[in-house]
Amino acid sequence: MEEKKNDQKKVLQLKIDKLVSGGKGLGRHENKVYFVKYTAPNELVEIEVIKEKRDYGEGKLLKVIIPSNARVEPVCPHYGVCGGCQLQHISYEEQVRQKVEIFKEQLQRVGKIKELPPVEAIPSPQPYGYRIRAQFHVDSGKLGFVEDETLREIKGYGDIVDIETCPVLHPRINELIPDLKRVSVEYKNLREVHVTYSPNRDEALIKLVAEGGLTRQDLHRVKNGFLPPWVVGVGSYKRVGRELIRQEFVGRDYTFIAAKGFTYRVTAESFVQNNYLLWDRFIETILPGERRGYCLDTFCGIGFFTIPFSEHAFFVEGSDMNHYAIADANYNAKINGRPNTLFLRATPSQHMKRHLDKEIDTVLFDPPRSGLDRRDLEVLKELQPDRIVYVSCNPSTLARDLGKILSWGIYRYDKAYVIDLFPQTAHIESVNFLSKVEEKI
Ligand SMILES: C[S@@+](CC[C@H](N)C(=O)[O-])C[C@H]1O[C@@H](n2cnc3c(N)ncnc32)[C@H](O)[C@@H]1O
Structure with a gap:
């Protein structure tokens, strides 16, 4: 060339x-x-x-x-400058096809997995307006997302891309943007705004991160003077590394979502799956085809998978390190009438270690982007459940972990789904099924 x-x-x-x-x-x-x-x-x-x-x-x-x-023509005027989306210039069908190819390539290249299972794609019912969580950066009336990484590298710093609306967000979150900008003009120390919207209840929770924090009085003023009544709770948070620590909260600090006929309480600190249009389908994907035995759902959050899964199993124990999520999961088991569940605050390795003397049927993993750690893999190798279901938001750490698990020679990689929770972005979510290889006679 x-x-x-x-x-x-x-x-x-x-x-x-x-x-x-x-x-x-x-x-x-x-x-x-x-x-x-x-x-x-x-x-x-x-x-x-x-x-x-x-x-x-x-x-x-x-x-x-x-x-x-x-x-195709990108929908958003900020596309290419804003760091949020990477694929708006490609038709939605092609985005999904490419994600399946990238997923397979990562398994082969990073995980050195030679025999790939059948990989099925599950597209989002709509490619825009699907996100029910947003994390905005704000600065004195500017509100948006951090600039594209390459622009940040060239300039040596990242500006906030000031937006009026974001097409991947649920329209109700977009409605809040002008109000949130007014809040940031009033409170110049405000740096981040995190919104969680429940499409089932039509209500939102907001977390505000401000330098020096906001008082209860400030929060009351923001909630009652700047935001619509469907914002039911507003909190002030302090950022410590990657974590947000609650300082004050006014109003209700939880909402409810509904998926696959179940109701879930979600506290402001708990994780909730981003693409509400795929909630039912996501749960259906992890449900077993036949009745299962004693199962563990590690990284369980609010019990999003644990509770439906328990209808198809003898018993399911969920674990997570977030105590707010564990409180939600316990509450959710009660309101959904699921007595064959139990939730505990533990890492996956701590959780699996408690069961080394038992026959465990299925272990489900749904880790953050970093994947499983060395201890998790060591204990999994000792536990040897009949099945492993690995839900992943990062094909590279998934490939690394599955590569290790398959190298033990105990498991077969049966099936994978690429479920497109994040249209227009390069994020790839997948659900992966492994089963123990039959003993040779
Ligand atoms: C991707 S979310 C999945 C939650 C849940 N499966 C769902 O679908 O809503 C990951 C979860 O892992 C939890 N987590 C992060 N690091 C952890 C760790 N080291 N041990 C246990 N849980 C952890 C988080 O609190 C979060 O709830």
Whole structure:
């Protein structure tokens, strides 16, 4: 392909072969691979090289010379500047197809898994308006998301991309944006706003992170003076590393959601799955086809999977390190009449260790992006449940963990689903089923 050097700039023409993890397009020039954002497979593009390493480079898209058939006009005016979405320029059908390919590639490359199971895609019923949680960054009237990573790297800092609406958010969260901007003009120390919306109750909880915190009086003023009545609770939080610590809360600190005929209480601190349009389908995917025995649901959160799963099992124990989530899960077991469940605050390794003397049927894992840790894998190897269900939001740590589990020679990888909880973004959620290999006679 052609190479030009203008004013020190290195400009190349590349054909994009495929998308890779993170949603970047991959093309080759003189045996070197280049990663380019906002491109699509089979496109011919012109790029400016912005990073040149020994074995790979990164490019900035200058021009699409021959577009892909799957290229579409992005819906959002901030696309390409805002760091939230990576795939709006690709038709939704093609996004899902590409995610399945990236998923398989990660299993093979990172996990060294040779025999892949059948992989089925579950698309989101709608590709926009699906998100019921938002984390906004704010600064004196500006509210939005942090800038695209490449722009941040070039500038050395990241601006807040000030938005009026965000098309992946539930419309009710978008309605709050002007009110939240007014709050941030009034409270100049406000840095983050976290919203959780319940589409079943039509109500929202809001967490505010402000430098120096906000008083109860401030929170009452924000809740009653700036926000609509369907925001039922507002809290002031302090950020400590990746965690938010509650300082004050006014109003109700929980809401309820409904999925697959079950009702769940969700406290402001508890995790709730983001794409409400897939809640029922997600639960259906993890439910077993036949009645199961004694099962463990690690990283259980509010009991989102534990409670429905318990209708198909002798007993299900859930565990999570978040004590608010465990309190919700216990409450949820009661209101849904599930006596064959128990919840405890524990890491997966602590939880599994309690059962080393038992026959465990299924262990379900749904970890954060970091995946399982060394202890979790060691105890799992000792426990050897009949089945493993691994729900993952990060194919790379999933591949690492499954690669290890399969190397023990005890498990077979039966089936995987790529369930698209995050349309328009490069995030890949999957559900993976492993079963113990039959003893040879
Ligand atoms: C992806 S969420 C899944 C929650 C639940 N399965 C659901 O579908 O709602 C991950 C959960 O893991 C919990 N968690 C994070 N690190 C943990 C750890 N080291 N040990 C136990 N739980 C942890 C979080 O509190 C969160 O509830």
